[in-house]
Amino acid sequence: MRFRRLSILIGFIGLIVFGTTLVNPNRASANSVKFTDVDRGSSHYDGIYWLVNKGAVNGYPDRTFRGSNPLIRPHAAKLFVGALELEKLASSEVTSYFNDVKPTDNYADYIATVGKEGIFQGDNRNFMPEKRLTREQMATTLVRAFDLESKGRHVKINLDNVGISHKENVQILADLGFTTETDNFRPKDAITRAQFATFLYRISTGNVPLKIVTTPYGYNFSAMVDKQMAITGTGRPKTDIAATWYEASRKMVEYYSNPNNYNEDSIGFYQFLKLSGSVGLSEAELNEILADGGILKNKGAAFLQASTTHNVNEMYLIAHSYLETGRGTSELATGEHRVGLDEEGNAVMVTDANKDSLTDIKQVYNLFGIGAADRCPQTCGSVYAYNAGWFTVEAAIDGGAKFIAGNYFEVGQDTLYKMRWNPSTPPSKPEKHQYATDVAWAVKQTNRMGAMLDELYGKLPNVSMVYEIPQFNNTPSKSTLPTGEAIFRIDTNHPHVGKKAKVTADDGASLVNFRTVPTTSTAFGNTVIEKLPLDTEVIILAENTNWYKVKVGSKEGWISGTYLEIEGVEPASFIASMAESIEVNEEVSASQEKVIGETIEDGVALRGTPTETGTVLQELPIGTEVEILEEQNDWLKVDFANQEGWIPVESITINHVVELK
Numbered sequence: 001m002r003f004r005r006l007s008i009l010i011g012f013i014g015l016i017v018f019g020t021t022l023v024n025p026n027r028a029s030a031n032s033v034k035f036t037d038v039d040r041g042s043s044h045y046d047g048i049y050w051l052v053n054k055g056a057v058n059g060y061p062d063r064t065f066r067g068s069n070p071l072i073r074p075h076a077a078k079l080f081v082g083a084l085e086l087e088k089l090a091s092s093e094v095t096s097y098f099n100d101v102k103p104t105d106n107y108a109d110y111i112a113t114v115g116k117e118g119i120f121q122g123d124n125r126n127f128m129p130e131k132r133l134t135r136e137q138m139a140t141t142l143v144r145a146f147d148l149e150s151k152g153r154h155v156k157i158n159l160d161n162v163g164i165s166h167k168e169n170v171q172i173l174a175d176l177g178f179t180t181e182t183d184n185f186r187p188k189d190a191i192t193r194a195q196f197a198t199f200l201y202r203i204s205t206g207n208v209p210l211k212i213v214t215t216p217y218g219y220n221f222s223a224m225v226d227k228q229m230a231i232t233g234t235g236r237p238k239t240d241i242a243a244t245w246y247e248a249s250r251k252m253v254e255y256y257s258n259p260n261n262y263n264e265d266s267i268g269f270y271q272f273l274k275l276s277g278s279v280g281l282s283e284a285e286l287n288e289i290l291a292d293g294g295i296l297k298n299k300g301a302a303f304l305q306a307s308t309t310h311n312v313n314e315m316y317l318i319a320h321s322y323l324e325t326g327r328g329t330s331e332l333a334t335g336e337h338r339v340g341l342d343e344e345g346n347a348v349m350v351t352d353a354n355k356d357s358l359t360d361i362k363q364v365y366n367l368f369g370i371g372a373a374d375r376c377p378q379t380c381g382s383v384y385a386y387n388a389g390w391f392t393v394e395a396a397i398d399g400g401a402k403f404i405a406g407n408y409f410e411v412g413q414d415t416l417y418k419m420r421w422n423p424s425t426p427p428s429k430p431e432k433h434q435y436a437t438d439v440a441w442a443v444k445q446t447n448r449m450g451a452m453l454d455e456l457y458g459k460l461p462n463v464s465m466v467y468e469i470p471q472f473n474n475t476p477s478k479s480t481l482p483t484g485e486a487i488f489r490i491d492t493n494h495p496h497v498g499k500k501a502k503v504t505a506d507d508g509a510s511l512v513n514f515r516t517v518p519t520t521s522t523a524f525g526n527t528v529i530e531k532l533p534l535d536t537e538v539i540i541l542a543e544n545t546n547w548y549k550v551k552v553g554s555k556e557g558w559i560s561g562t563y564l565e566i567e568g569v570e571p572a573s574f575i576a577s578m579a580e581s582i583e584v585n586e587e588v589s590a591s592q593e594k595v596i597g598e599t600i601e602d603g604v605a606l607r608g609t610p611t612e613t614g615t616v617l618q619e620l621p622i623g624t625e626v627e628i629l630e631e632q633n634d635w636l637k638v639d640f641a642n643q644e645g646w647i648p649v650e651s652i653t654i655n656h657v658v659e660l661k
Helices: 045-053 073-084 091-096 108-116 135-146 167-175 193-205 221-229 250-257 267-272 283-292 300-310 314-325 377-388 393-407 416-421 441-459 574-579
Strands: 211-220 238-241 244-247 338-341 347-349 359-363 466-473 500-503 511-515 528-533 537-544 547-552 555-560 564-566 584-588 593-599 604-607 616-620 625-632 635-640 643-648 652-660
Touching: 045 073, 045 193, 073 108, 073 135, 073 193, 091 108, 135 167, 135 193, 211 221, 221 250, 221 466, 267 416, 267 441, 267 466, 283 300, 283 314, 283 441, 300 314, 300 393, 314 393, 314 441, 338 377, 347 377, 377 393, 416 441, 416 466, 528 555, 537 564, 616 643, 625 643
Parallel strands: 211 466, 584 652
Antiparallel strands: 238 244, 338 347, 338 359, 500 537, 500 564, 511 528, 511 555, 537 547, 547 555, 593 625, 593 652, 604 616, 604 643, 625 635, 635 643
């Protein structure tokens, strides 16, 4: 994450405007000057003490800085001279630049200096020393002092209430990211001393303010967690332990969904970065970023157009494509694959064996890994690109941005946090649009993408970042990451709770592990309480993902369902066992039930026969819904889009049961 940028939190922000101080012109050190009214936690602390170290300020005799006081124009002149280390003119020269300042006036030498440098030009040669410096005037003096230019960017900012002579300069501050108050710059307000100090510091050092906004959702944090825990079926919150998925506990949901667990200097804070909206970069600046981008080099115009058309953050688009394509060098990115149509009009990747039988063959590009299932990344990614019409790099950039915007941004999910938790859906309504069930998904994405965003934003340090923090009522200040059994959802309402069971084993084992947690992983404090002999009787207390919490005598622990023979429960078929706890949630006109499943892996092969050698009819991406028709050994016959075929049992889970009446 851009730690140097985030080290100064600018409050709810807008422009964190700079502060000043006056008095003794002799150089001072931060160690010799300590202000009683400037706390280390202040957002203006660095700016104020930067000026102290420059010898520009010492403060008032009572050891105060008085940062909230409005800045008057003579004090601004002194601060400019100190910050820029300008050589002061003699006081007598002030009359060469201004009519209303005498050589004997306070700060006449500083005023003469900024007059000579053209920082202050005055209205009809009037400096107006008794006046406060307004925000729009500040913008103009900063642009003049630092020779600031927009460099081709154009950030949308409301200039309606800005004076005509200051409009261009306020626009420049916005374009360079030095102000984020784009809705209302408040141009006629006086700038404060502390705000001006921070402005000088940020422009001099290249530190751009980040904008942090909060979005209140109007309901309790506990209600948001309730909503997550009420999700049924395959959408329940899960956690990944040793490559195995388990249903996650309420405490796990509370930890990962609590915004207060992520501070501005943590990589996890990136989950709040706004991924929608352009950051206002120019084509030249984008090309500078893309200099080492392989096939993406010099494609700044395409990224700029895609960002503008689909309202997607161009830095995010580049970071996403870099990660998916190895900086524009992967086979999918570089057009190494060609796709054509077979006799039935289906898109098929070209090979030496089939190239003569295909028509309308085209070179394809896929820059965001869309459709590139794990089992068939090259084939599936290429076919997807063909069907989407991505026959040029530019088309693939635009298509990727369109896909991202259409699937998430247009439903209001433009941060990783929103994609995972979808807080805009109130607790009274069922959850319908979450990107993942993994409670740690958003944090995992920041770990994956954070370093790349750090690198890209680091190439253009004057680009501001906008973060949107969700706000719930009564949110805990911090949540603790659970350990041990507290990681796992303990389902005490499972139908088998209270039943007797007997330890069994079909794999020839004579003893079965009785564990402290429902996993074989050695992490999370997992230990074997004891090894139970076959036929040991237990009482079922709870369940999690076919692990059962049981009681043996006075001891409680976990046993895999594979090693339990439950009283009164016949070994069930896959369909029956998976559908057992699924509620009927739809009604249509007919006279039976329909079982709907969902693929849990990418690239699931739909085969013509229930064997590994059966003809592959097509490959289904993760999350594909199918109707389950029948079961045969470890295979399920399914219907997908009016095409019947067979898929392995382990590749699917029951989604819901439709009651047909």
